[in-house]
Amino acid sequence: MKVVDxxxxxxxxxxxxxxLSHKEAYTYLSLLFKSDYNTGESNVLLETLxxxxxxxxxxxxxxxxxxxxxxxxxxxxxxxxxxxxxxxxKNFYNVQIPSKDFIIVSRDFINLHFNNxxxxxxxxxxxxxxxIKCICLNNxxxxxxxxxxxxxxxxxxxxxxxxxxxxxxxxxxxxxxKGCYRIILDCFDKGNTGYFPKGTSSLYKEIYxxxxxxxxxxxxxxxxxxxxLINLIAAKYPYTRQELKQTNDIEFIKIYSLxxxxxxxxxxxxxxxxxxxxxxxxxxxxxFKIHNQKEPLRIVM
Numbered sequence: 001m002k003v004v005d006x007x008x009x010x011x012x013x014x015x016x017x018x019x020l021s022h023k024e025a026y027t028y029l030s031l032l033f034k035s036d037y038n039t040g041e042s043n044v045l046l047e048t049l050x051x052x053x054x055x056x057x058x059x060x061x062x063x064x065x066x067x068x069x070x071x072x073x074x075x076x077x078x079x080x081x082x083x084x085x086x087x088x089x090k091n092f093y094n095v096q097i098p099s100k101d102f103i104i105v106s107r108d109f110i111n112l113h114f115n116n117x118x119x120x121x122x123x124x125x126x127x128x129x130x131x132i133k134c135i136c137l138n139n140x141x142x143x144x145x146x147x148x149x150x151x152x153x154x155x156x157x158x159x160x161x162x163x164x165x166x167x168x169x170x171x172x173x174x175x176x177x178k179g180c181y182r183i184i185l186d187c188f189d190k191g192n193t194g195y196f197p198k199g200t201s202s203l204y205k206e207i208y209x210x211x212x213x214x215x216x217x218x219x220x221x222x223x224x225x226x227x228x229l230i231n232l233i234a235a236k237y238p239y240t241r242q243e244l245k246q247t248n249d250i251e252f253i254k255i256y257s258l259x260x261x262x263x264x265x266x267x268x269x270x271x272x273x274x275x276x277x278x279x280x281x282x283x284x285x286x287x288f289k290i291h292n293q294k295e296p297l298r299i300v301m
Contacts, residue, residue, distance in 0.1 A: 007037070007107070008106060008107050009104050009105060009106050009107065010029070010032040010033055010035075010037070010104075010105055010107075011032075011097060011098050011102040011103070011104060011105075012025075012028075012029055012032065012102060012103050012104075012105050012130065012134075013072060013096065013098045013101065013102055014101045014102060014103060014134045014139075015101060016028065016067065016070060016072050016134075017130065017131050017133075017134025017135070017154075018134065018135075018153060018154060018155070019066075019070050019155060020063075020066060020067065020131075020155060021127070021155050021156060022124055022127030022128040022130070022131050022156065022160075022164070023055070023063060023123070023124060023127055024063040024066050024067065024127075025127050025130050025131055026053060026123050026124075026126055026127030026130060027049065027053055027055065027060055027063040027064060027127075028063070028064065028067045028072065028073070028095075029105060029109075029110070029127075029130060030049055030052055030053050030110065031044065031049065031064060031067075031073065031093060031095060032095055032105075033107065033110055034048070034049070035093065035094075035095045037097075038097075039094075040094050040095040040096065040097050041092075041093070041094050042092070042093040042094070042095065043090070043092050043093070044093070045090075046060050046061055046091065052110075053119070053120075053123045054118070054119035054120035054122070054123050055120065055123070061091070064093070071096065072095065072096045073093055073094065073095045073096065074093070074094040075091055075092070075093055076091070076092045076093075076094075077089050077090070077091055077092075078090060078092055103133055103134065103139060103188055104188060105130070105187065105188060106186075106187045106188070108186075108187050109126065109130075109185070109187035109188070112126060112185070112187065114171060124164070125164060125167060125168060125171070125173070128156075128161075128164040128165075128168065129168060129173060129174065129183060129185065131154050131156070132150075132174065132181065132183060133183060133188050134154075135150065135153050135154065136183070137274045139224045140221055140222075140223055140224050140274060141182055141183040141184075141188065141221060142177065142180050142181070142182050142183075142221055142272055142274065143180060143181050144179070144180045145181075147161050147162055147165060165181070172184060173185055177221075177272070178271060178272055180272060182221065200227070202240065203234055203238070203239075203240055204227070204230045204231075204234060206240055206241060207230055207233055207234060207237065207258060208225050208230055208276075210258045210259060210262070211258075211262070211276070211279055214259075214262050214266075215273070218266075218269045220269055220272060220273060221272060221273070223273050223274055223275050223276050223278070223279075224276075225276070226275070226276050229275070229276035229277055229279075229280050230276065232280045232284065233258075233276075233279065233280060233283055233284070236283060236284050237256050237257075237258050237261075237283065238256075239256050241257075244256060244257055258283070261283055262279075262282075262283070265282050265283070266282060
């Protein structure tokens with residue numbers, strides 16, 4: 001997922017995903033996309049949300065009040081003038097905008113539709129995927145929980161989890177991946193090549209992008225961006241690709257080129273990598289020795 005502007009994504013609190021059902025969670029997400037990105041304010045009509053999620057207005061109101069119970073939205077009922085000047089009541093909302101422990105959800109997720117499925121069923125499936133994302137390890141798209149373990153961490157029964165997991169696998173939205181479950185959709189940002197915190201240096205971006213490309217070539221999930229871990233790698237590999245190229249010193253480049261060192265130290269990767277700490281150990285640890293190759297390695301800078 002690549003974050004283009006503030007209107008293209010919203011921040012969903014991870015903790016809230018553990019308190020709500022899949023139906024309630026998706027309803028709250030829909031409210032987030034109808035709220036101001038900076039202030040969290042919204043005057044959306046229940047009828048509008050009803051058309052988008054497929055639940056009736058009374059059900060939606062109940063679901064949003066469930067989120068209110070946990071402090072994630074403030075709901076104020078006010079009197080306004082109707083079309084003919086008569087007084088009527090209307091809900092005004094102010095959602096909580098988390099500063100940490102959140103997942104970034106693309107608007108593409110809201111716009112996602114499945115062939116031949118009623119709107120309400122689509123909503124239930126997307127709400128389930130949203131909850132699974134909330135229990136993924138280190139905000140990546142992988143969870144190592146079994147279905148029964150998921151039931152302990154979510155407000156869903158084992159039977160409900162089993163039902164929707166089977167449906168998601170059938171629709172190719174989630175897959176079994178080397179002993180875990182992997183969300184296939186590109187609707188949740190992992191802090192990778194499409195998005196970095198403000199102020200991220202070009203060196204940090206290049207280091208992460210290099211690791212991301214390496215993971216892609218190995219067919220594995222790229223672990224989420226963590227500034228603290230990238231900082232450790234940058235201390236050992238402080239030169240950008242352009243700076244290395246300018247040295248014109250092949251031995252110097254071999255020592256400080258991230259591409260070269262990854263290729264030398266990680267010939268085979270046959271298990272999921274859930275944290276950049278794995279690459280910290282690989283790239284910095286003295287236990288990993290450079291192996292001689294039968295053919296000289298070409299370094300393309």
